[in-house]
Amino acid sequence: MTNGRRFVILSHDRSEASVLRRLVREAGVQVCGDLFDSDPSIRAEAAATVGLKPYCSGDDGAAYLSEFGTDDKEPAGFGLLYEHAARGPASTAWDFVRSRQDIPIVHLTSDDLLVTWLRAEIERRCGDTMNTRPTDTPSFEVDCERLAEFFDRVVAKRYWVRLVFQSHPFLEISYRQLVRDRSTMYRVLKHIGAGAGSTDVAPDWLVEIRAEQIMAQRVIANFDEVCAYFRHSPHDVYFRDRPADGQVAARAGFCPRPFESLGIDAQGKLRVCCEDWLTTPIGDIRSGGLAEQWNSQTAVAIRDSILDGSYRFCDSRQCPDLVKGTLPAFEALPKGFQRWVAEGRTVMSNLPATLSLGYDPTCNLKCPTCRSDFIVLKGEAFQRALAVHRSVVSELLPAARQAIVTGHGDAIASRIYREFLRNLDASKFPNLRIIVLSNGLNFDARMWETFSAAHSAIMGASISVDAATPETYKLNRGGSFEKLVGNLRFLGELRRSGKIDFLEISFVVQANNFAEMVDFIGLAREVGCSSILFMKLIRWPGTFSETEFANRAVQESDHPLHQEFLEFLQQPIFESSDVDLSNLSHLRTPGP
């Protein structure tokens, strides 16, 4: 199997792998069916199509596969269902495929497991194959537990396939894509090394049995019972009303974040996006290795939701990109990333490119938007955060291109981050760019000098301010405004002199400060910032009471100052290119 150009089509039972194989075959590529089917006659038939002797029960699976078309110069492949070669000596077939990381894998999945299962069930009952007419099918009762078992099995195995074949040339396609999108077959042929474009990728015989054609409601005699059984279960999704073709509210653009970013918060939760707009963690620092959890079940589900356009984990009212509609178009994504998306990969073989270090929440301030008291990690808590930090530095930092220090707390007040910046030798991480997030009160020239070995890696800083006057600063932050402005001037100088590329100041908009937004822009420009970020007030756990939040949340339509705030936002200055209204953008009517 090492000499020829081999490929494998992996799929679950009832996934219509036979349709894909037929298409591949019609493109002139040698491919056979289920060499390890439990039925010897099917095995024999499959083997005969490629001139192979059939697999005999009890033989070693790997040894059998090693005979598969070793002399061929042309691509040749076979289908392997999740359930096949699962036990006994045959199971070494899986070891064989797993260990050959040069074998291209085509992973055929189904978007709608109910339709998949039903179609096969109808086929089984009616003996009809491609052109099943569900209208002629007598209805039948469905055993919910049996169906649930099928769903569970496929879902678990699908994840396993994505994980174990992440280092193989891997292409995941769904049956739906195969029958609806002409470019899918082209991609398959390219992937397996066959001359693409030589085939009619939508032959007449390819009839799609769509969800609505199956008419599950009519075919399943106990449909209501089945629906109710699966309500609020992992498989609920197959029973909800589905939008017809073309009505799928898929979002324009792709969010690359879950594919390239990893953050670790103060609770040890691992996240692929900011907690404020994607609340679901993908893992926990205590649950295992960082690299392993980067591809956890939840991480993969989140990436799936980006690829299918549903963005179901994302809070579209909070996420700035969703509020503003500024997700990058597929074409604007870097080439490498475009490839990942085209291959349908949700398990990443690359480690995260962007790291957000948030495990030390230490800060010299206690801003009411963030915490109700000072937090300085000490003792055991400090040691725990330090251990996390060491794992991040050893496991993830070498592969990272960007590190955000810190997502929660202050990069300068934290001993862990301060020492990290002091001891980092930028020459050892030539591709790394660091963004320092701080309240700026201690980020002065002296501090900057202590980071001298890291200077070339520090790309910029983001300073949280929330005020343009000493009085409001005292209310919202509690430090010396004068000192802050002095430090901002220093950082502005660093930017002007090209020592850092980026200097941002940020402002959480509230009832007590929105009137200072214009002055804030003035201050930012005066000190030399490159960007000014305004953000919505979010009620974090352990911060405001409900009443206090309601009093401050001027972005809410029932706030007494809301109308005034909206009018304030209409000023042309907020349209400037250096101003980012992020998740408040929707409150501003765009100018003419």
Place this chain on the structure above:
Amino acid sequence: MYGEVFQDELDARREGLGFPNEVFETGSDGASYLSNNIYEECAGDDELFAIGFKLFYMQAREPGARTAWRYLMHHRNLRIVHLTRDNLLEAFVSFVEARASGRWLSEVDKLLRGAPMHVDTDECLAFLDQIYSYRGWANQAFCQHQVFELSYERHLIADFGSAMTQVQKFLGVPPLRLPVLLRKQGTAPIETRVINFDEVRRALRHTIHAIK
């Protein structure tokens, strides 16, 4: 803290609730029961800092009862303690042992010594896949809630005291030192508790549940 108020068996439900609370009637509405009997009943009680109950993924799945899930998912202010097992095979074997012995819990000072069990590999795999599937679903279904992931092995077994402190902190209740009342059923290594362990290992080999 109540026990399994949606347990299949009426007696077990009664036990999970304690006298004099009204037990959930089979076939009645799960959401109303939670609203009227579990949460609301105690709304005016100043002595109570928090109230909760235990629910397995597969409980409250019958007609009527199942609206309890809708209630929980819709009430985003509820805090969820999501208790998970890292070692699902261990969980399955404990389940098989408990089923065979009829004893689902054992007290700390009562050591159990059962005979090794035979594990049906198909049943085992279906169980593991089901838990895998439901665990992923729970993460998604409650992603807008405040959730505390409590690992049986890494938290409860490794350091019960600190795990309980964290849970109490999460729930916003004054911390109390809580005694360990129950111990896990099988304390011997799983290899010695399963007669056909090698067969199980082989059956799980090319799955997400492979034994490391």
